[in-house]
Amino acid sequence: MKNIIKKAEIKHILYKEEITALLSDSSFDNELFKAADRVREKYVGNEVHLRALIEFSNVCGQNCKYCGLRAGNKKIERYSLAEKIIIGFASKAAGYGYKTAVLQSGESGCYSTDQIVSIIKKIKELGLALTLSIGEKTFEEYKAYKKAGADRYLLRIETTDKNLYKKLHPGMSFENRAECLFNLKKLGYEVGTGCLVGLPEQTLESLADDILFFKKLDADMIGIGPFIPNPDTPLKDEEGGTFNLALKVMAITRLLLPDVNIPATTAMETLNPNGRIIALQSGANVVMPNVTEGDYRRKYELYPGKICVYDEPEKCRGCITSKITSIGRTVSKEQGISRHFEKKKTINK
C-alpha cells in the first residue's frame, strides 16, 4: 500500500485496481492524506482561494433522488432572486475581498439566457472572476455565457456508474452530462466536475472510475463531497457517505491531478465540525464560503445540517480566514485560476 501511495505521489498515475486497493484499506489513510498534502503544497502552494457562493435560486426542474431541491420536493419554499439582489450580493462579496463569485442555482428555465447574460456582464464589471453552476444547458447557451464573460463552470458528473446514474437521475442522461462537460471545455471554460461519495449501491470500483474520469476529462477543478440523506427525498432512509471515504477520494484525486483546484466542501464540514480544515490539510486548496444573505441560505437545502445557515456573509468571511491562518496557510489575494488550466493555455499558445 505504501508503494502505491509513493507511486501516486511521484508519477501521478494509478491503475484502477490500485485506487480500489487504497480505498478499501484504511491502515494507511494518514500516509495517503500526508502525501496529498505534500502534492498540494508542491503544485498549488500554500495559498487558499476563497470563492463567494451566491445561491440565487432554488427552483429546479430535475428530480435527482438525493437532492432537496428536486422538483418533487413540495416541502421547500422556492425563490429566485432578482438581478438587483444578486448583483448586490456580488458587490458586497467584492467589498469583503473575494476575487471570485460563484453563481449557483437549481436547473430551471426561470431565467432566460438574456437575463443570465445580463447578470454575468454586471458581475464582471465588479472585477470578479465568475463561475457558473447552473446545470446542463445547450452549447449555444454555454457559448452566450462565455461571450458575456463567464470564466468557469461547475458541473459534477455525480457518479460515472451509468446504471446508478440512471437510477438516481430520472429523465436525465449520463451521455448528455458528459457532453456538456466536453462542450464547456471546447468553449474555453475552466471546467469543474466532481462526484458524490457514499451513494446507495455505489462501489469502491466505481469511485475509482470517477477519479479516472476526472483525469480523462482533463478537468481543472474537482469538488468531492459525501452524500448526506435528505429526509424530504426518496433516499431519506439510506445510510449516506462517510467523512473519511469522501476525504480519501479527494486525497487520491489530488495525487492523480496534482495541479487542479480542489475545494474543501461544505458537505464535508457538515459531517465533521473541522471538516474543511482537515480537507485543506489532505489535498484541498479552495473554500467556497456562502455570501447569500438572510433566509435564502436556509431555503437552499440540498441536504440537512448545512453549515452557516443562520450566519451572515461577514461572519463567514472572518471565520474562515481565521481558520485558514490558524493552520499556517494564507488567503490568496489573486483570482486563483487553476494552475492546470493556466499550464494548458501556455502550451497551446
Ligand code: 5AD
Ligand atoms: N448530499 C450531498 N450533496 C448533495 N448535492 C445534492 N444533494 C446532495 C446531498 N443530499 C450536491 C450535488 C450537486 C451539488 C450542488 O450538491 O453533488 O452537484
Ligand code: SF4
Ligand atoms: Fe436540481 Fe441539481 Fe438538485 Fe439535481 S442536484 S435536483 S439538478 S439542484
Ligand code: FES
Ligand atoms: Fe460560516 Fe464559519 S464559515 S460561520
